[in-house]
Amino acid sequence: MDAVFKALADPSRRKLLDELRKENGQTLSELCEHLEMTRQAVTKHLVLLETASLIAVVWRGREKLHYLNPMPLHEIYELWIGKYERHRLQALSDLKRGLEQTKTKTPKRK
Amino acid sequence: MKKDQFVYVTYIRTTPEKLWKALIEPEFTRQFWCNTTQESEWKPGASWKILMPDGGVADSGEVIEVEPHRRLVLKWRNEFRPELKAEGYSRLTYQLESEGKSVKLTVIHEMEKEGSKFIEAVSNGWPHILASLKSLLETGESLEETREWPREACK
Numbered sequence: 001m002d003a004v005f006k007a008l009a010d011p012s013r014r015k016l017l018d019e020l021r022k023e024n025g026q027t028l029s030e031l032c033e034h035l036e037m038t039r040q041a042v043t044k045h046l047v048l049l050e051t052a053s054l055i056a057v058v059w060r061g062r063e064k065l066h067y068l069n070p071m072p073l074h075e076i077y078e079l080w081i082g083k084y085e086r087h088r089l090q091a092l093s094d095l096k097r098g099l100e101q102t103k104t105k106t107p108k109r110k
Numbered sequence: 111m112k113k114d115q116f117v118y119v120t121y122i123r124t125t126p127e128k129l130w131k132a133l134i135e136p137e138f139t140r141q142f143w144c145n146t147t148q149e150s151e152w153k154p155g156a157s158w159k160i161l162m163p164d165g166g167v168a169d170s171g172e173v174i175e176v177e178p179h180r181r182l183v184l185k186w187r188n189e190f191r192p193e194l195k196a197e198g199y200s201r202l203t204y205q206l207e208s209e210g211k212s213v214k215l216t217v218i219h220e221m222e223k224e225g226s227k228f229i230e231a232v233s234n235g236w237p238h239i240l241a242s243l244k245s246l247l248e249t250g251e252s253l254e255e256t257r258e259w260p261r262e263a264c265k
Contacts, residue, residue, distance in 0.1 A: 067117035075244075
């Protein structure tokens with residue numbers, strides 16, 4: 001679990017996860033296109049994410065495809081967020097989203 | 111052609127033999143997979159089904175590859191939601207690899223189609239089912255939310 005938190009502590013690595021969220025199963029080259037990092041830096045981050053099991057790798061011929069693996073986050077969620085809290089948190093998160101959307105849609109007064 | 115695919119990897123403190131049994135045998139699947147059971151002769155070409163507790167067929171397909179305690183590949187189609195059934199067959203691969211005192215379980219669910227509603231639906235269910243499977247094998251208890259049909263995790 002330490003590996004998961006360590007991997008998540010870096011904004012570049014979270015950006016990589018976001019990229020895979022948008023499109024799962026990308027190659028290293030595809031990932032590099034969206035990021036302002038050297039290929040070496042991306043490779044280094046991917047290794048850490050893979051070690052933490054936040055990314056799963058599948059080979060398709062000679063291509064190495066990277067997939068977002070939700071399992072470690074799911075395990076953390078199961079560990080600290082019980083089944084009763086889940087509904088309350090969902091309600092709060094819906095409320096937050098609802099209010100923030102209203103705010104952006106309403107033109108500024110004054 | 112682009113396809114829709116999800117890959118899940120989880121490490122479970124167990125043996126490949128126990129994990130294999132848990133994935134296919136009714137006394138295990140009932141506990142972590144929404145009270146469902148599977149029916150198959152587990153040979154290449156054999157038919158395969160997931161049955162709901164009332165005996166209705168939830169999903170069906172065929173065994174493509176079987177290598178006990180290591181690898182199982184299934185042809186898999188939803189049978190109880192017409193809009194998902196219409197998308198046809200997906201492919202499911204379980205891969206079991208011993209790593210120290212754990213087994214690395216890789217689950218790949220894929221469909222030769224972009225924007226598959228079926229893949230979207232199973233991608234919501236799998237993490238719950240797999241977390242529950244892990245809990246069952248490691249602690250003897252599955253997660254409560256995955257014990258009954260129908261539940262969000264199994265839709």
